[in-house]
Amino acid sequence: MPRTQSQRALARRAAPQERRTTQPVRLRTGALNAGLATLAVSVLGLGVAVSAMSTSSAQDTHVANATSSVVTTVAPGVKQPSAFQRDSETISRSNFRAALSTTAQADALDPEALTEAADKAAEPVEIDRRAVAARAALLAKESKAADKRATKLEKKKEAAEKAAKKKAEAAKKALGVATMPVKSYSIAARFGDVGAWARYHTGFDFSAPIGTPIYAPTAGVVVHAGSGGNAGGWAGNYVVIKHADGTQTLYAHMSSISVHSGERVSGSDRLGQVGQTGRAFGPHLHFEVYPPGTEPGDVYTAVDPQHWLNKLGLRP
Ligand SMILES: [Zn+2]
Structure with a gap:
């Protein structure tokens, strides 16, 4: 086509x-x-x-x-x-x-790794537990020490109280029983009496027979025992005692003295006997109180024996 x-x-x-x-x-x-x-x-x-x-x-x-x-x-x-x-x-x-x-x-599922991880997670808890235990132990120790201290303190306190009590008892024993220098007497003259003395009577005359015991009213140390010294002559045979507060007391005209100088005496201890030695008209104890800082024998520094005896609870 x-x-x-x-x-x-x-x-x-x-x-x-x-x-x-x-x-x-x-x-x-x-x-x-x-x-x-x-x-x-x-x-x-x-x-x-x-x-x-x-x-x-x-x-x-x-x-x-x-x-x-x-x-x-x-x-x-x-x-x-x-x-x-x-x-x-x-x-x-x-x-x-x-x-x-x-x-x-x-x-992630390796058991060894898991164990290791678990150990690591448990570690802080373990440390906390040890810290808590250590803290508890420390607290217990401190509490025990505090108890020990408290007990020691209590014992110390008890010992101190016991020592104080013993000391007080010894002091009381040393102080002896407060006694009037002559237990049976009549007050022949008081402090401040005038008339027979050159100015005023410088102490208390406790009339008592010769040979009547004379006692230390309270504790002290014999600072004079004889006829010489500052009050020699007018006081005859006399004793001076120095007491704890420095006050000295003089006991004159004694017929005999039974303590010696430096001897520590307690209340109620015998010092000698009432006599009429020195310048005295009749047997009696002439008693004088000399405040701290004065010389026994400086008669016009002596104070009223009433207050001193009253302080011992004695009321002549
Ligand atoms: Zn007198």
Whole structure:
């Protein structure tokens, strides 16, 4: 059949169109999956090739470092994919991830690691427990020490009280029993009486027979026993006793003296006997009291014996 030129041209134009429409059909049915797989492998291969290239470029300057960096960037048990190993098992990202996660899970479930972790977690509690125990022990120790101190203090107090009581008893015993210098007497003259004396009577006159015992009214030390001294002459044989508060008492006209100078006496101790020695009109005890700081024999420094005897509970 004869065709015109235009008809042929039309046919030529139509033929490629027909071919073009059939070719995609073949691709879709036959080689589509293979083509996509090739494309995927090519992309992955390109990625590996790029990383291998960067490694190679690093190897140019740091050969040793490049080797170690390859090893350390890969998880243990996972094979480092090589640029030349293109099989899907090695280079598959999901496989790589699976390997990584499996390794991580294995690490987490490692009984040894778990035990170690448990120990580490328990450690602070253990330390706290020890600290609490130490604190408790310290408190107990301190409490015990406080008890000990209290007991010691109590004992000390008891001892002090006992010592004070003993001292008081000793003092009382040393003081003796307060006694009138003459137990049986009559008052012949009192302090301040005037008439028979140059100015006034400087003490008490206890009238009593010669030989009547004279007693120390209270405790003291004999500071004079004899006829000499500051009151020598008018007092005859006399005794002076110095008492604890510094007061001194003088006993004059004695017929006999039974103590000596420096002797310690208690209340009711015998000093001698009533006499009539010195300047005296009849047997009697002339008794004087000298306050602290005065000199026995300086008669006008003497005070009324009444107050001193009253203080001892004695009422002449
Ligand atoms: Zn007198």
